[in-house]
Amino acid sequence: xxxxxxxxMHVRQLRGYIGTMNTLDPGRRQHYGDFYGADYRRRDxxxxxxxxxGNCQAESLRILLDSSGAVESFRIPPVHEFTAEDIDLxxxxxxxxxxxxxxxxxxxxxxxxxxxxxxAALLPDGARTIIYPVLRYDGLFPYQAIIRDPADPSRNPxxxxxxxxxxxxxxxxxxxxxxxxxxxxxxxRTTAAMSVEQLRTRERHxxxxxxxxxxxxxxxxxxxxxPSNATLAALAQRVLDDIVPGGTVHAPTDREMLGGLTAPxxxxxxxxxxxxxxxxxxxxxxxxxVDHSEIIDAQLAFYREHPQIxxxxxxxHAERLSVLGLA
Numbered sequence: 001x002x003x004x005x006x007x008x009m010h011v012r013q014l015r016g017y018i019g020t021m022n023t024l025d026p027g028r029r030q031h032y033g034d035f036y037g038a039d040y041r042r043r044d045x046x047x048x049x050x051x052x053x054g055n056c057q058a059e060s061l062r063i064l065l066d067s068s069g070a071v072e073s074f075r076i077p078p079v080h081e082f083t084a085e086d087i088d089l090x091x092x093x094x095x096x097x098x099x100x101x102x103x104x105x106x107x108x109x110x111x112x113x114x115x116x117x118x119x120a121a122l123l124p125d126g127a128r129t130i131i132y133p134v135l136r137y138d139g140l141f142p143y144q145a146i147i148r149d150p151a152d153p154s155r156n157p158x159x160x161x162x163x164x165x166x167x168x169x170x171x172x173x174x175x176x177x178x179x180x181x182x183x184x185x186x187x188x189r190t191t192a193a194m195s196v197e198q199l200r201t202r203e204r205h206x207x208x209x210x211x212x213x214x215x216x217x218x219x220x221x222x223x224x225x226x227p228s229n230a231t232l233a234a235l236a237q238r239v240l241d242d243i244v245p246g247g248t249v250h251a252p253t254d255r256e257m258l259g260g261l262t263a264p265x266x267x268x269x270x271x272x273x274x275x276x277x278x279x280x281x282x283x284x285x286x287x288x289x290v291d292h293s294e295i296i297d298a299q300l301a302f303y304r305e306h307p308q309i310x311x312x313x314x315x316x317h318a319e320r321l322s323v324l325g326l327a
Contacts, residue, residue: 035076035089047072048243051093053119054103055080056226057135060257061101064236070247071099071240079105079114080154087112094122099243100129104206130242132235133199133208137215138224139192139273140265142324143181146225147313149306158298159290160261160283162223167296168313169326171303178296183324185272190323192218192273209242211235218273220265220280226258261285 050071052062055078066073076093077086094100100123107115120129138144145163149155157163166178173179183191199212214234221227227235229251236249251257265280283290303310314321321327 032075032077035074035086035093044072048098049073049096050099050101050243051076051097052101053079053105053114054132055134056258057232058103060232061132061236061239063257064233064249064251065101065240065243067250068240068244068247070244079109082110082112082114084112087114090119091122094119095124097123098127100127101132101239101243102129103132103134104202104208128243130239131206131208132239133202133206133211134225135211135227135231135235136195136199136225137192137219137221137227138195138320139188139215139218140220140269140275140277141224141263142183142188142191142266142269142320144224144263145313145317145320147309147316149309150312151306151308155306155309157302159295160263160285162263163313164295164299165313165317165321165324165326167299168303168310168317169321171300172310172314176300179326181324181326183268185268187323187325188266188269188272191320192269194320194323209235209238211238218275220275220277222256222259222262224263226261228258229256232257 048071050062050065050073052058052065052073053076054061058078059075062073062075065071076090082090100119102116102119105114105116105119107113107118109115113119116129116131123129136146143165145165145168147163147168164178166181169179170177196212196215199215202208203210203212211231211234214231219228219231221231233249233251240247240249262280262284264282265275265277267277267281270277283292283295318327
């Protein structure tokens with residue numbers, strides 16, 4: 001492992017340049033202050049410096065790694081928000097990084113050199129790269145789905161940023177109400193197993209830290225890609241063990257890091273998987289309930305406006321739609 005006396009002098013030298021940037025609002029600069037040129041002071045220069053890259057799960061993972069007191073790190077923007085200016089700031093950070101912890105990222109992501117291999121090439125000699133998988137589990141949300149619009153992959157459906165396969169099926173048939181689904185318990189166990197196997201496939205393909213065994217326990221998450229603190233801590237501990245064996249991560253006890261939006265847990269799926277869940281019968285956004293009829297009406301209108309998303313969803317989720325009886 002390479003250890004650096006690391007003052008971020010290169011980053012601070014860019015402060016005049018950053019001050020001229022009109023693409024960043026002051027709130028963003030403040031939120032990512034260390035990244036955008038604040039005087040970061042290391043607590044212990046003998047500890048490895050870790051840079052964590054990824055989307056919504058990355059910052060939670062970084063917080064957990066940092067909670068161990070065994071590494072140094074600071075907050076940086078999620079990769080889907082990166083700009084060309086951010087790349088200029090990331091380069092000197094990576095040049096002083098001992099361990100890059102990243103989700104798998106394809107080369108030229110959003111036309112920027114943010115791919116896993118591209119980032120690793122900027123590390124100093126002796127630095128390491130640890131890849132963690134993007135966590136998704138729909139076992140308790142059998143109808144929840146992520147669908148990329150071929151015309152705009154960043155486009156999300158309205159009200160809540162998730163698709164419901166029952167609403168998608170209704171849109172495909174020209175209906176005005178969601179299709180009623182009546183899967184067997186075995187079908188719901190099958191869809192849960194499919195979700196775990198998809199993660200195992202990604203783990204093997206990208207050579208990531210393994211966490212799919214935790215999904216076999218049917219963990220209760222906030223949404224299909226917003227894990228609970230408990231699952232995130234399990235992942236962070238395995239990453240930390242690969243960096244500095246013997247350390248321990250500590251999850252926050254006063255908040256769920258990815259709990260700003262919570263989806264209703266399907267009661268039949270919970271019973272089929274042997275999970276006891278209460279108080280999860282409606283969407284909550286910042287702890288306030290969301291009217292389900294609002295979701296239905298807005299998303300059906302959304303599909304009428306963007307019919308290409310219907311075809312993309314039917315193709316991407318064909319197997320799950322079939323198992324659930326929605327094909």
